[in-house]
Amino acid sequence: MHIPTLRGLLMRWQFWALEVQFAVLIVMTVLEGRRLAVRRATIAAGCIVAVLAGLASATIPPRTYRIFYDEQIYQGVARNLSDLRLAQMCNEGTVEYGRLQCAFGEYNKEPYGYPYLLSLIYRVAGVSDAAAFRLNNVVAGLAAFVTVVLAELLLGSVPIAVLSGVALALLPMQLQWSNTAAAEPTAALLCAVAVATAVHFARVRTTTALAWTVAASAFAATARPECILIVPLNVLVVALLAPGELARRRLWGGALGGLALLAVSLLHMAAVRNEGWGTTGPQLSWQHASSNFAVNFWFFFADERFSALCGVAAIVGASAFTRVRERAVLIAYALVFWLVFLFFYAGSYNYGADVRYSLMTYPPMAILAAAGLWRLADAVRGALGAAWSDRRLCAAVGLVLVAQFQWYLPLVRATGEEAWAARADVEHARRFAARLPPNALVLTHNPSMFHIWNVSAAQMSLVSSDPRLADRLFARYAGGVYLHWNFWCNVSDPVQNAFCRRALDEFPHEMVESARERDFEYALYRLQRPDGRDGRERQERRDGQERRDGRQESQDRKNW
Numbered sequence: 001m002h003i004p005t006l007r008g009l010l011m012r013w014q015f016w017a018l019e020v021q022f023a024v025l026i027v028m029t030v031l032e033g034r035r036l037a038v039r040r041a042t043i044a045a046g047c048i049v050a051v052l053a054g055l056a057s058a059t060i061p062p063r064t065y066r067i068f069y070d071e072q073i074y075q076g077v078a079r080n081l082s083d084l085r086l087a088q089m090c091n092e093g094t095v096e097y098g099r100l101q102c103a104f105g106e107y108n109k110e111p112y113g114y115p116y117l118l119s120l121i122y123r124v125a126g127v128s129d130a131a132a133f134r135l136n137n138v139v140a141g142l143a144a145f146v147t148v149v150l151a152e153l154l155l156g157s158v159p160i161a162v163l164s165g166v167a168l169a170l171l172p173m174q175l176q177w178s179n180t181a182a183a184e185p186t187a188a189l190l191c192a193v194a195v196a197t198a199v200h201f202a203r204v205r206t207t208t209a210l211a212w213t214v215a216a217s218a219f220a221a222t223a224r225p226e227c228i229l230i231v232p233l234n235v236l237v238v239a240l241l242a243p244g245e246l247a248r249r250r251l252w253g254g255a256l257g258g259l260a261l262l263a264v265s266l267l268h269m270a271a272v273r274n275e276g277w278g279t280t281g282p283q284l285s286w287q288h289a290s291s292n293f294a295v296n297f298w299f300f301f302a303d304e305r306f307s308a309l310c311g312v313a314a315i316v317g318a319s320a321f322t323r324v325r326e327r328a329v330l331i332a333y334a335l336v337f338w339l340v341f342l343f344f345y346a347g348s349y350n351y352g353a354d355v356r357y358s359l360m361t362y363p364p365m366a367i368l369a370a371a372g373l374w375r376l377a378d379a380v381r382g383a384l385g386a387a388w389s390d391r392r393l394c395a396a397v398g399l400v401l402v403a404q405f406q407w408y409l410p411l412v413r414a415t416g417e418e419a420w421a422a423r424a425d426v427e428h429a430r431r432f433a434a435r436l437p438p439n440a441l442v443l444t445h446n447p448s449m450f451h452i453w454n455v456s457a458a459q460m461s462l463v464s465s466d467p468r469l470a471d472r473l474f475a476r477y478a479g480g481v482y483l484h485w486n487f488w489c490n491v492s493d494p495v496q497n498a499f500c501r502r503a504l505d506e507f508p509h510e511m512v513e514s515a516r517e518r519d520f521e522y523a524l525y526r527l528q529r530p531d532g533r534d535g536r537e538r539q540e541r542r543d544g545q546e547r548r549d550g551r552q553e554s555q556d557r558k559n560w
Helices: 006-035 040-059 070-084 113-125 130-155 158-169 172-177 184-204 207-220 225-241 243-247 249-271 286-298 308-318 324-342 354-384 390-413 420-434 447-452 460-465 467-476 494-506 535-559
Strands: 089-096 099-106 440-444 456-459 480-485 509-517 520-527
Touching (some): 006 207, 040 130, 040 158, 040 172, 070 089, 130 158, 130 172, 158 354, 158 390, 184 225, 207 225, 243 249, 308 354, 420 447, 420 520, 447 456
Antiparallel strands (some): 089 099
């Protein structure tokens, strides 16, 4: 009797668990969202800020990928969720007649909340790589709106709430990463929503508000690995703002319901607990914290990627002696998602493109910054004896934020040199894909992006490991079998390079198109079926080549 693995169970059933989680969240938002203790003026201003934030994210920064190849994998996983209702990335897939069919799927180590949201768009509007960018543009607007709402729930000030949304929308990295296909903007939004629901529950203390908090927290935990921290954070929110609730039976009943909704996230963590996450050493340690601290601390005060004005103002806002418990909530919120990356081996904001991790701290930092700016502006108004209204003063502070943002425009508009080779790979691959005839298949290191472009694709390594697969592919795809000479064929990685070389050595081939970026070459080859050679003969050739490679490697060691 076959006993399915945990990953196998999650591949099959996680889609349905996410459907239930999202449906519960939507229902509770509709039922309880209208009862938020937020003034109409704040809601109206928040909507305006949200629209402007979404438009700014879609027009000011360049629309480009910044983290490779995670963004393409997320989109591929979303297509598997949409077309197949399976939580997987597809390593060999056929895209014909408008739908993906996957012959070999693999469970992805990243949580599935963000690809699930993207799959909703695929279901309604169809599959395209532009959909992920548009989703994050919308997320940028929603993040500004939720920050406005959270600010008033905590601090009870319309001007501070509006300035919070403006401050968030104008943070340089918030803008840049909101025009990518990365998961972090969505993760930051979902965590902000969860905190807002917890504050709302602490204010109204109703059972439906508790259910909303549980639903929002459980769904937020599916966005990224560190998002599970939203659960203890929201427990702290309740302990600070409504400590009496901790002793009530209702809260513990809600906790049991939350545990049921969290089951998929907990099982996912158990399934991927042995993943290396790109390192052979400890993923979390004090050693990493000591090296990450200086970078991640000064990021908020002396780094061109974050507004120093907002960083200093956040200190002023956190040090006020009014609404101390509410400010403690904001400080804890920022610290939780700042501290966790201190201990992560790749948690430095200077490590590759990992500045995106800082987005998790932006909503509380923006609110504290707005509170600090308002405090300073009010002090100046009093010192000057100016008879400015709150509305006029708020407009003046907002203009200061906009004017100060001009310093960061060149950075925000820049594509950046980071990951130039991988970015070029995607751009050239998209052009190569447009030249393929119908019913063709591409062997590549990243089938996901070809699946999004409605092209059948498979992992190049599969052909090297299974000599019978090549025969099946040549027989199946009348449009031909192609090899994508890509980023991984150029980098100094002998394992990945070997897959590319062996595929070209094994099959007669002709170049269809090529391109060059600096010292990297990208190309599309059409492979031919080797006449008169069956799978056994090709395997013998491969074994002989491996023996020759081994002898050469031994000789190289002796020479060294």
